Amino acid sequence: MSDINPRAQTHAEIREAVRAACAPFDARYWQRIEHEHGYPQEFVQALTRAGWLSALIPEAFGGGGLSLTEASVIMEEINRAGANSGACHAQMYTMGTLLRHGSAEQQQRYLPAIAAGELRLQSFAVTEPVTGTDTTKTRTVAERRGDRYVVNGQKVWISRVQHSDLMLLLARTTPLEQVSTRAHGLSVFLVDLRGAEGRGLRMRPIENMVNHETNELFFEDFEVPAENLIGEEGRGFRYILDGMNAERILIAAECIGDGYWFIDKARRYAGERVVFDRPIGQNQGIQFPIAQAYARVRAADLMRYEGARLFDEGAPCGAEANMAKLLAADASWEAANTCLQTHGGFGFAAEYEVERKFRETRLYQVAPISTNMILSYLGEHVLGLPRSF
Numbered sequence: 001m002s003d004i005n006p007r008a009q010t011h012a013e014i015r016e017a018v019r020a021a022c023a024p025f026d027a028r029y030w031q032r033i034e035h036e037h038g039y040p041q042e043f044v045q046a047l048t049r050a051g052w053l054s055a056l057i058p059e060a061f062g063g064g065g066l067s068l069t070e071a072s073v074i075m076e077e078i079n080r081a082g083a084n085s086g087a088c089h090a091q092m093y094t095m096g097t098l099l100r101h102g103s104a105e106q107q108q109r110y111l112p113a114i115a116a117g118e119l120r121l122q123s124f125a126v127t128e129p130v131t132g133t134d135t136t137k138t139r140t141v142a143e144r145r146g147d148r149y150v151v152n153g154q155k156v157w158i159s160r161v162q163h164s165d166l167m168l169l170l171a172r173t174t175p176l177e178q179v180s181t182r183a184h185g186l187s188v189f190l191v192d193l194r195g196a197e198g199r200g201l202r203m204r205p206i207e208n209m210v211n212h213e214t215n216e217l218f219f220e221d222f223e224v225p226a227e228n229l230i231g232e233e234g235r236g237f238r239y240i241l242d243g244m245n246a247e248r249i250l251i252a253a254e255c256i257g258d259g260y261w262f263i264d265k266a267r268r269y270a271g272e273r274v275v276f277d278r279p280i281g282q283n284q285g286i287q288f289p290i291a292q293a294y295a296r297v298r299a300a301d302l303m304r305y306e307g308a309r310l311f312d313e314g315a316p317c318g319a320e321a322n323m324a325k326l327l328a329a330d331a332s333w334e335a336a337n338t339c340l341q342t343h344g345g346f347g348f349a350a351e352y353e354v355e356r357k358f359r360e361t362r363l364y365q366v367a368p369i370s371t372n373m374i375l376s377y378l379g380e381h382v383l384g385l386p387r388s389f
C-alpha cells in the first residue's frame with residue numbers, strides 16, 4: 001500500500017512521511033552495510049513499498065503521479081535523513097525513457113510492475129571504458145539479426161545491476177561512419193537482467209571509494225529480443241538526452257539534502273564541543289564557514305526549485321537544470337568539507353557518519369555528469385561561446 005496520496009500531500013507532508021520511512025535506517029544500519037560492503041536491500045524495499053520510488057510514474061500505471069518538484073523533495077529528504085539515495089535513485093527516473101518513448105505495449109508490460117515494486121528498473125548502461133564522456137563514440141554495437149539484436153561490447157561503472165531486474169542499454173546500431181551526425185545511429189534497449197549473466201553478459205563488480213554497487217559489463221553475442229528496442233532504432237541518444245533535465249534536478253535535490261545534513265551536523269557539533277573553555281562554534285573561524293556553506297546550499301536550493309518549476313510547466317529548463325546540479329554539487333561538497341573540519345579528528349571516525357557522507361557527496365562532482373560537462377553546456381548553449389568539443 002503506497003504512502004503517496006497525490007492530491008492531498010503538501011511538501012511538508014511529503015518530507016515528514018519520507019523522513020519517517022528513512023528513520024528505521026539509522027547510522028548503525030548504514031555503518032553495518034558499509035562494513036559488509038553490502039547493498040541496503042531493506043532500505044530500498046521500504047522506500048519501494050511506500051511508493052516513493054514510483055512517484056513519477058503516472059497514476060494510470062499505478063504510480064504516485066507526482067510532479068518533478070515533489071519527486072525532488074523526496075530525494076532531498078532521503079539524503080537529508082542521512083541515507084544514501086545512490087542505492088535507489090535511478091528507480092525513480094530511469095523509467096522516464098520507457099514512459100516517454102516506449103510503445104504502449106512496453107509501458108503496459110513494465111510500468112505497473114515497476115510501480116508495484118515487483119520489477120526493478122534501476123540500471124542504465126551508457127558509460128564505456130574507452131570513450132568515457134564522449135557518448136556518441138559508443139563502441140558497444142547491437143546488430144539486428146531476425147527477431148533479435150546481438151550485442152557486443154563493454155560498459156563500465158554500471159550501477160545496481162546486481163540489484164535490478166531491468167537495465168536500459170545504449171548501443172550503436174548504425175556504424176558511426178554511416179550516419180550524417182554523430183548523435184544518430186544509437187539505440188536504447190530494455191535488457192532483462194534476470195538470467196542474463198552467463199548468456200553473453202558478464203559482470204565484474206568494481207570496488208570503489210563509496211559503498212556503491214557498480215560494475216564492468218562485458219557483452220559477447222548477448223541477445224536482446226527486437227521487441228525490447230525502445231522507440232525508433234537510431235534515435236537513442238536523443239532519448240537519453242530527453243531524460244537528463246529531470247535527472248539533473250533530482251540529483252541537485254540529493255546534493256541539497258546532503259548539504260543540509262552536513263550543516264545541521266556541523267552546527268550541532270560546533271555548539272556542543274567545548275575546547276579552550278568555549279564551544280568551538282563561538283569561534284568565527286568555525287562559525288563563518290558553516291554560515292557560508294548554509295548560504296550556498298540555500299542559493300542552490302532556489303535554482304533547484306526554479307528548474308523543477310519550469311520542468312513541471314513543460315517549459316525549457318536545460319540551463320536551470322544544469323545550473324541547479326552544478327551549484328548544488330558544489331554547495332554540498334563545500335558543506336561536507338566544512339562539516340569535516342568542524343569535527344576535527346572525529347570527522348574521520350566512521351561512527352560520526354561524516355566521512356561516509358563526505359565520500360558519497362564527492363561523487364556528485366563526477367557522476368552522473370561531471371562538472372566540466374555542465375560548464376561546457378552553459379558556455380556553449382546558454383552563453384553562445386564556441387563549441388569546445
Ligand SMILES: Cc1cc2nc3c(=O)[nH]c(=O)nc-3n(C[C@H](O)[C@H](O)[C@H](O)COP(=O)(O)OP(=O)(O)OC[C@H]3O[C@@H](n4cnc5c(N)ncnc54)[C@H](O)[C@@H]3O)c2cc1C
Nearest residue numbers: 124125126127132133157158159214366367368370372389
Ligand atoms: C560510482 C559511479 C557510478 C556510476 N554509475 C553509472 C551508471 O550507472 N551508468 C553509467 O552509464 N555510468 C555511470 N557512471 C559513470 C559516470 O557517469 C562517468 O564516470 C562520468 O560521466 C565521467 O566519465 P568518465 O569517467 O569516462 O570520465 P572521462 O570522460 O574519462 O573524463 C575524465 C575527466 O576529464 C573531463 N573531461 C573529459 N573531456 C573533457 C572536455 N572536452 N573538456 C573538459 N573536461 C573534460 C571529465 O569531465 C572528467 O572530469 C558512474 C561512475 C561512478 C564513479
